[in-house]
Amino acid sequence: MRVRRQLEQAVAVAALGGATLLAVVVLIFILVFVLSKGLRIVTLDFLFQAPRDMGRAGGIFPALVGSIILPLAAVCIALPAGVGTAVYLAEYTAEGRLTRLIRTGTDCLAGIPSILFGLFGFIFFVTVMGMGWSLLAGALTLAIMVLPTIIRTSEEAIRSVPRSYREVSYSLGATRWETVWKVVLPSALPGIVTGVMLSVGRCVGETAAVIFTAGVALRIPMSAFDSVRTLAVHFYILAREGISMENAYGTAAVLVLAVLLVNTVSYGLMHRFIARRER
Amino acid sequence: MKWSGEHAVAAVLRVIAFSSLASLLLITIFIFKEGVPFLFSHGAAHFLLSSRWDPMAGEFGVLAMIVASLVVTFGAMVVGAPLGIAGAVFLNEFAPRWVARVLKPAIELLAGIPSVVFGFIGVMVLAPLIRNHLGGPGLSVLCASVILGVMILPTVMSISIDALASVPNSFREGALALGATRWQSVHMVVLKAARSGIVAAVVLGLGRAVGETMAVIMVAGNTVRIPISILDPVRTLTANIAIEMGHATGAHRDALFATGVVLFLIIMALNGIALGAMKRGAR
Numbered sequence: 122m123r124v125r126r127q128l129e130q131a132v133a134v135a136a137l138g139g140a141t142l143l144a145v146v147v148l149i150f151i152l153v154f155v156l157s158k159g160l161r162i163v164t165l166d167f168l169f170q171a172p173r174d175m176g177r178a179g180g181i182f183p184a185l186v187g188s189i190i191l192p193l194a195a196v197c198i199a200l201p202a203g204v205g206t207a208v209y210l211a212e213y214t215a216e217g218r219l220t221r222l223i224r225t226g227t228d229c230l231a232g233i234p235s236i237l238f239g240l241f242g243f244i245f246f247v248t249v250m251g252m253g254w255s256l257l258a259g260a261l262t263l264a265i266m267v268l269p270t271i272i273r274t275s276e277e278a279i280r281s282v283p284r285s286y287r288e289v290s291y292s293l294g295a296t297r298w299e300t301v302w303k304v305v306l307p308s309a310l311p312g313i314v315t316g317v318m319l320s321v322g323r324c325v326g327e328t329a330a331v332i333f334t335a336g337v338a339l340r341i342p343m344s345a346f347d348s349v350r351t352l353a354v355h356f357y358i359l360a361r362e363g364i365s366m367e368n369a370y371g372t373a374a375v376l377v378l379a380v381l382l383v384n385t386v387s388y389g390l391m392h393r394f395i396a397r398r399e400r
Numbered sequence: 401m402k403w404s405g406e407h408a409v410a411a412v413l414r415v416i417a418f419s420s421l422a423s424l425l426l427i428t429i430f431i432f433k434e435g436v437p438f439l440f441s442h443g444a445a446h447f448l449l450s451s452r453w454d455p456m457a458g459e460f461g462v463l464a465m466i467v468a469s470l471v472v473t474f475g476a477m478v479v480g481a482p483l484g485i486a487g488a489v490f491l492n493e494f495a496p497r498w499v500a501r502v503l504k505p506a507i508e509l510l511a512g513i514p515s516v517v518f519g520f521i522g523v524m525v526l527a528p529l530i531r532n533h534l535g536g537p538g539l540s541v542l543c544a545s546v547i548l549g550v551m552i553l554p555t556v557m558s559i560s561i562d563a564l565a566s567v568p569n570s571f572r573e574g575a576l577a578l579g580a581t582r583w584q585s586v587h588m589v590v591l592k593a594a595r596s597g598i599v600a601a602v603v604l605g606l607g608r609a610v611g612e613t614m615a616v617i618m619v620a621g622n623t624v625r626i627p628i629s630i631l632d633p634v635r636t637l638t639a640n641i642a643i644e645m646g647h648a649t650g651a652h653r654d655a656l657f658a659t660g661v662v663l664f665l666i667i668m669a670l671n672g673i674a675l676g677a678m679k680r681g682a683r
Contacts, residue, residue, distance in 0.1 A: 234611020326514030
């Protein structure tokens with residue numbers, strides 16, 4: 122009886138370990154495959170030259186610029202709205218029907234797939250508002266897409282600021298807003314930055330919501346109303362239309378490295394933040 | 401003076417706090433406004449129950465695409481959920497500490513790999529394998545299911561780990577004290593306690609799979625037909641929108657928004673299930 126139970130446990134643990142190994146090996150394989158095929162193509166020229174012949178030759182510089190500008194613009198729009206919402210939920214109101222409504226709305230927004238953001242951005246910003254395929258339309262669409270992430274991480278960060286900080290500030294005669302602005306938000310900053318970095322990572326990897334709102338122009342945008350192409354969109358077009366598999370691999374490698382870099386930074390920040398909180 | 405400033409800030413924050421709710425409403429209104437009139441004029445039943453999609457002939461039926469979206473999502477769950485949950489159980493309950501400490505962040509980082517990259521791997525590696533060894537065109541239900549399954553794997557695994565980690569240690573200790581082996585304590589006690597969190601993890605993964613677009617376009621083959629075998633190519637609801645949006649006008653364009661409405665309703669139903677499961681877990 123005892124032997125059988127031990128045997129059963131050994132089999133179960135072996136199966137679970139095997140499944141874990143399989144999952145990790147597959148994910149690592151994807152990473153290694155893309156990087157090994159792609160990094161050979163990535164040179165300084167590839168990064169900093171303009172593409173020629175639709176991307177068949179030359180580099181990826183405009184897409185690289187697009188992948189920096191568009192996520193930054195999106196986050197700049199989403200940040201005040203997201204942090205404002207978080208401050209309101211955490212500092213200015215009690216839990217009730219209103220906060221539940223806002224939270225449910227935020228959760229639903231987080232679940233909407235990116236193609237519907239693309240569809241909405243296309244009809245609302247591009248067409249109704251008359252922005253055309255542009256940096257601005259893309260940034261506004263992505264801003265709505267990442268809003269739930271920023272609200273959640275910011276609220277979490279604000280709530281984790283110790284109560285005593287606020288009490289000291291009030292006892293010195295500060296008003297509520299002075300307390301929020303000078304005490305709570307600075308203490309919550311690492312957590313807020315984590316949310317920002319996660320959002321940037323999501324924007325950099327996004328395709329469906331970008332392609333219908335920011336367009337596909339392979340130029341460096343000169344104004345907010347110029348169309349812009351990101352690395353993810355550039356990669357999708359190169360691979361999907363079979364323009365150049367060689368350059369697609371190179372672009373994929375740059376894209377994956379960029380996203381991993383952004384995510385590593387946010388992961389590191391998050392852990393420093395959690396460690397500080399538990400101390 | 402200071403007093404009125406405080407009130408102004410509070411008023412502004414109150415308005416800002418509705419930004420996410422307002423966005424959600426705006427998205428719903430605009431997609432429905434473009435799509436719903438078409439459903440009425442064309443006939444919702446015909447739209448939902450016909451699988452003939454021929455914009456040139458004015459034929460708009462999305463049944464094949466609804467079936468495709470459901471089949472591919474189900475396939476992704478079959479691939480992703482067992483691996484993800486098994487991985488979570490192993491890492492949280494059985495793995496040596498250092499293994500968990502290395503693999504958990506690694507898996508969370510991999511959750512950020514852009515979906516187009518997964519699609520690309522499907523085209524370059526998996527589709528040729530399927531074509532050469534199992535037959536068919538390669539780009540198929542099977543290919544899409546495996547690629548999406550792998551794509552949702554990190555999501556399912558990391559949320560399941562959180563669910564397992566939130567089960568109090570006293571549950572495990574109680575089971576062990578009664579003479580259970582560690583495996584018995586895990587599958588009889590811990591998994592039951594973490595069930596709602598794990599369900600939520602799987603449903604969130606499903607939501608991601610239903611909504612995925614670009615990766616699916618690359619690997620599913622995009623033929624509008626109800627699949628008979630898992631080696632058949634299919635076109636999902638999301639793929640239909642993305643492929644034809646660029647050149648659609650008139651009734652064709654409205655039909656694509658109506659496709660968006662169907663997708664929206666499926667996603668909201670899934671979200672409702674996930675939120676419900678999480679709430680039950682929180683209680």
